[in-house]
Amino acid sequence: MAPPQFTNSNGQPIPEPFATQRVGQHGPLLLQDFNLIDSLAHFDRERIPERVVHAKGSGAYGVFEVTDDITDIVGSAFLDTVGKKTRIFTRFSTVGGEAGSADTARDPRGFATKFYTEEGNLDLVYNNTPVFFIRDPSKFPHFIHTQKRNPETHLKDANMFWDYLTSNPESVHQVSILFSDRGTPASYREMNGYSGHTYKWSNKKGEWHYVQVHFISDQGIKTLNNEEAGALAGSNPDYAQEDLFKNIAAGNFPSWTAYVQTMTAEQAKAAPFSVFDLTKVWPHGDYPLRRFGKFTLNENPKNYFAEVEQAAFSPAHTVPYMEPSADPVLQSRLFSYSDTHRHRLGANYTQIPVNCPVTGRVYNPHMRDGAMNVNGNLGATPNYLATSNPIEFREYALQEDQEVWHGAATPFHWKATDDEWKQATALYNVLKKYPNQQAHLAHNVAVHVSAADASIQDRVFEYFTKVHPELGAAIRKETLELSPRK
Ligand code: HEM
Structure with missing residues (x-):
């Protein structure tokens, strides 16, 4: 195959890429030199905002396969048949560090997976810990600031770190996990993923359960001790990226087995903790794990920026029969992720190929225009809904015995207790x-x-x-x- 021809961004062939138009041979440059200006102006705009949290990460494509019938619990199409396969994209990350920070930092690890299903994209935006530091969402920005840099010194700051945590003791369960060696996983391959939050799944009869999802690593759990993690942070800050990329490139594909814990509304009422409390786990003895699938990461992205940096996960990206629970942290996350994607990537972030639902699935007549609209903008079809514009609306089974919430709008701070x-x-x-x-x-x-x-x-x-x-x-x-x- 002939090598590609060098052009400017407009496609004009350029014979000499390093030539600049000058007055005479050594005089000042000319504004008419579009090739130089095009090149510098694009370079000046290479950076997009990094994620406000989870900025350092690694991603890969793979396949999810249903291993066990789970249709009594959930009606989603991608789970309706044993053996059914769905393409996925997973991004792992640390939380507090900047985009160039060390992979082995003591930090929870993000574990976000996008399932490209026939009913739209399902994003399971999980961590490698089954609990979290907060259960009042308004604490999140305060908490995150204490884990990042001091506004004056621009240093990580042990005083503000522990000042926050000891002032908010509902954090203690997660902090105990974080400061065990689980806070420094040996690799992204050798850690589990947990929904942490309670979600609600319903079946096609409208029966619903509270659920917690667990992805258990088929590689087993491996951790680093404090000193090993610290040494690697200096010698190879991209340790986990290298491990994931090289293993997949070598055909050593990591996999996880997916399990679900379920609770009925009656069981939830009787439980000794609130199912909306993200700082608590559901003991496995009381709420056994039920296997339903397995996924394997088997394909490295071809371009890190296009596919990993531009990946946009949101707990609000869901599919029929899977819903959020009333967990207040989860409810807040439903807003925050797509909000930040619009800021980080733009209004049309779902048109970026890694975020795009399976071709042909998106039809929302009024969602038009906006910056970087690149998919044809739904062509000549009407840009409004009305009777002269026939459209099919799919119905789902309504949930039976739905949760009912009563009361006046009330400020509520879920204060810590001895529990x-x-x-x-x-x-x-x-x-x-x-x-x-x-x-x-x-x-x-x-x-x-x-x-x-x-x-x-x-x-x-x-x-x-x-x-x-x-x-x-x-x-x-x-x-x-x-x-x-x-
Ligand atoms: C009120 C609580 C929370 C808020 C406001 C929040 C907000 C955010 C924001 C703004 C991002 C950056 C997203 C982007 O730029 O693409 C993010 C990333 C992420 N968050 Fe949260 N978060 C919260 C709690 C949690 C919890 C409890 C979990 C896990 C159970 C979690 C898991 C993740 C993961 C995995 C990512 C990285 C996604 C990726 O790889 O792109 N977050 N979060």
Whole structure:
């Protein structure tokens, strides 16, 4: 095949790419030199805003396959037949760091998957931890600011980090996971994904359940210890990107098995925690995991910017028979993601190929125009809905016994109670089964908090003493060794 011909962005063939039009041989440049101006002006505009969180990430395509019949729980078409396959795109990420930050940072990992189904795109925008730091969504920007940089010093700041967390103790379950070695996964391949939130799935009869989804890594869970993660952050900040890309390129395709936990409305009323509380897990013994699928990542993107940077996931991108629950953090996320995509990528972000639903599925007559409209803009078809413009509207089974909410608009802050520590304590007790993991949790906290002021350290000792007195004491001992008090 002949090599491609070099042109400017207008397609005009250019014989000499490095030539610039000058007055005489060494004089000033000419404004008429479109080739130079075109080239510099495009370069000047190469950057788009990075994601406000989850800026550093890696992505790959793959395939999801239904392994077990689940039609008694959910009516979505892509799950209606055992063996049915759906193309997917998954993006993994860290949360707090900038686009060039280290992959092995202590941080939750994002695990977002887009399913290109025949009923539109389903985005499952999950993390590698089954719980989260907050359950009041208005805390999210405050919380994230404390994990990022101090506005004055522009440094990561152990004081504001722990000041926030100890002031908001509903965070303790997630913080205990984060400071265990699970906070530094060995790779994106060797970690699980969790919905965290409760969602609502219904079947074609209209019967609905609350659900939590788990993607369990078929590679098993592997973690780094604090020092290994720190060393890799220096020697190879793109460690996880390299691991994912090279494994897929070598044909060593990672896979995950998908499970669902279900609860009826009656079970939810009787549960010892609220299903809308994102800081709590559903114990597996009480709510068993039911397998329904498996997915494999088997294709690297050809272009990182086009496919990974421009990927736009949103919990609001859903398909028939899958709905959000009333979890307030989830409800807020339904707004926030598409809002940020419109800012980051533009009003027509769903036309970008990686975000585009399966060809031919989108028909919404009034959604026209806007910046970067590149798909033909629905041609000559009417740009409004009316009786002279016949359109088919698909109906779904209405849910039976729907949730009913009553009451005046009420400001509600879901304040922490003594209950917050119970599941964190249970987690700490489980860690005993894994060699050194209780000690690593104490060590990982101590190393981090030793950079904080004494008054903040004291609050951290108290916070973890409520998880377990032995943990609080171990953190106190090592912190004071690392940062002796005068
Ligand atoms: C009120 C709470 C939250 C808000 C306001 C929020 C907001 C955001 C925003 C604005 C982004 C950047 C999206 C983009 O630019 O494309 C993002 C990314 C992300 N969030 Fe959240 N988030 C919240 C909680 C959560 C929770 C609880 C989870 C997991 C259970 C989560 C998982 C993710 C993931 C995986 C990404 C990266 C998506 C990607 O790979 O592009 N977030 N979030």
